[in-house]
Amino acid sequence: MVRECEDVEALLAATGARLVFGHSSGALVALQAALTLPQVDKIAVYEPQLSEHGSIPTSWIPRFDREVALGKPAAALVTFVKADNLVPAYLPRWLLVPLQRFDGLLVEEMDSSLQTFAGMSAEVLLMGGRRSPAFLREILDALEGTFPRVHRVEFKGVGHEAPHDRGSPERVGEELRAFFADALLDG
Secondary structure (H helix, E strand, O other): OHHHHHHHHHHHHHHOOOEEEEEOHHHHHHHHHHHHOOOOOEEEEEOOOOOOOOOOOOOOHHHHHHHHHOOOHHHHHHHHHHHHOOOOOOOOHHHHHHHHHHHHHHHHHHOOOHHHHHHOOOEEEEEEEOOOOHHHHHHHHHHHOOOOOEEEEEEOOOOOOOOOOOOOHHHHHHHHHHHHHHHHHHO
């Protein structure tokens, strides 16, 4: 996570950006970056996979690693899909295998960190889909009760894939534009 936040910091420095958006494990990175980088004014996240006391299992990672080491990426992918059930079916297999391990490691590293976000100075937009698994809505509920300055939007008819082309990116984009609008005018 430290390395991921360093990358976000480098992007912010290079672009002058003060607004951050993240989805799923990218939302975990965005949350941690907003907590530790004072230049972030506003953050929008779509269904961060923030585990509390092991609420999102990561016990699949050793098996996944063994299967990858044995040259069995399809088996590794099946191991992850059975554990997570959030993988968009349209993503190519060659991309999914390294991404899923990365997701699991971030979830494992950030486990039980909910209360660290109580000190968030950035304004936060929490987004989620009503068709997403219940555990993701529970994470949003917990985060909503933790952040000092928070707004929440739930999208009808979509799930975890909403920010992607096969979801409802135009609806997510409208909310992002509305949330970030005043910060863009000030900049």
